[in-house]
Amino acid sequence: MAWLSGWDHRMKWTADSSDTAKVTATITKPSIPVFFGSSVGKDSDDNTAIFDEIGSNWDEMAITYGDTEELYVEVEDWDSVNSGGVVWIGDNTDSSWTVVSGTDRTGWIYYKDGNTNAGRVGAIGSTDVGERVWDSSHEMVQHMVDENATGDTVLDSTSNDIDGAKTSADNPEKAAGLIGGLPADTAQDFNGSDGIGLGDDIWTDSVGTIEAWIEMDAVGVINPIFSAADDVVVDDMLRFTVYYDGTVNNRLAMQLYRGPGSNFFTYINDVTVDTGRHHVCVSSNGSKWKLYYDGVPGNLTDDYIDVDAGEWFDDLSGSNVTFRIGHQKTSAAEVYADGVIDEMRVSSSQRTDAWIKANYYFQTDDLLYFGSEERLFHPYIIFFS
Numbered sequence: 001m002a003w004l005s006g007w008d009h010r011m012k013w014t015a016d017s018s019d020t021a022k023v024t025a026t027i028t029k030p031s032i033p034v035f036f037g038s039s040v041g042k043d044s045d046d047n048t049a050i051f052d053e054i055g056s057n058w059d060e061m062a063i064t065y066g067d068t069e070e071l072y073v074e075v076e077d078w079d080s081v082n083s084g085g086v087v088w089i090g091d092n093t094d095s096s097w098t099v100v101s102g103t104d105r106t107g108w109i110y111y112k113d114g115n116t117n118a119g120r121v122g123a124i125g126s127t128d129v130g131e132r133v134w135d136s137s138h139e140m141v142q143h144m145v146d147e148n149a150t151g152d153t154v155l156d157s158t159s160n161d162i163d164g165a166k167t168s169a170d171n172p173e174k175a176a177g178l179i180g181g182l183p184a185d186t187a188q189d190f191n192g193s194d195g196i197g198l199g200d201d202i203w204t205d206s207v208g209t210i211e212a213w214i215e216m217d218a219v220g221v222i223n224p225i226f227s228a229a230d231d232v233v234v235d236d237m238l239r240f241t242v243y244y245d246g247t248v249n250n251r252l253a254m255q256l257y258r259g260p261g262s263n264f265f266t267y268i269n270d271v272t273v274d275t276g277r278h279h280v281c282v283s284s285n286g287s288k289w290k291l292y293y294d295g296v297p298g299n300l301t302d303d304y305i306d307v308d309a310g311e312w313f314d315d316l317s318g319s320n321v322t323f324r325i326g327h328q329k330t331s332a333a334e335v336y337a338d339g340v341i342d343e344m345r346v347s348s349s350q351r352t353d354a355w356i357k358a359n360y361y362f363q364t365d366d367l368l369y370f371g372s373e374e375r376l377f378h379p380y381i382i383f384f385s
Helices: 047-056 355-361
Strands: 009-015 032-036 062-065 072-079 084-088 104-110 122-124 139-146 153-156 164-166 172-175 187-191 196-199 210-217 223-230 236-244 249-258 262-266 280-282 289-293 298-304 323-324 327-329 334-336 338-347 366-369
Touching: 009 047, 032 355, 032 366, 047 104, 062 072, 062 153, 210 223, 210 236, 210 355, 223 338, 236 327, 249 280, 249 289, 262 289, 280 355, 289 298, 323 327
Parallel strands: 072 122, 223 327
Antiparallel strands: 009 104, 009 366, 032 084, 062 104, 072 084, 139 153, 139 338, 153 164, 164 196, 172 187, 187 338, 196 323, 210 280, 210 338, 223 236, 223 323, 236 249, 249 262, 262 298, 280 289, 327 334
């Protein structure tokens, strides 16, 4: 069995893609989270041996698929004191990097004290390293982690550098993440009066996908997840939201509003969003919206009139349009989310049902499992005189 040169410790990882109920088709160039801790993965494995070897030096590792095909690694969280963390693996240049339904994908986590691997392991948004974890359809990936101690910016992982500006320092405030084992300080807690701005005229594509993890503190109110709105034209906006109006109550919804007589609204009519943590998603193929809740497409109901339901954020893009997370603002009104939002991302392609379902299970940490630590034997020659 081959061993990646330069490393003397390793642990095997396996993606249980033979579980065809969770991985229903081949996923090409996936971005997969790998969680570290004393009870991680689908079998509650302990992979903390890596901390005994490299401690806080998270760039002293390499992660492969197969024995030696090295992937890029983006480090979202690394807590050597409590022996926990989450990294993302992928390679947007390698078409052989796939997860195939019906066949387990295996690889190795290599590590060695003092063996820095800066060309393959990097921080969030690191040029030519962390950025390469995400395929070319990812327009923005927000892990919702504060950029620094100031606490006023969240970083985009992609080369588009669509960083988010918080309302003010610690508003929203950092919170435990909503994926895997809930890593500390890797999400944002919106308090009903703050948000994150992303700038204007960001996306020009007429198709796409938006996904996030949410955990709402309040129901019975409108909780915007992602929005774009014209700050000048009255009520010209598009939003992905948990919706409430006394009739349509706490439904995951997509809404386009362009003044009286020019509205369109579609929502999942068979799922009520509660205060638990959930993966939510909306996509458009240019003529139809599709909504997902915890990896499953919803049964949709359309209301209102006069607008093609497939209209997308490019239809609003312009110098007066601002994109926001957890906040929707027009010249006439503002609405804020009340709860935690994590792993917000936007793609310029309509992701397939299989892609969305597999990502849901990877992010709930219900597909990977780990082997025990292995060490490379170094023979020594001892001379006696």
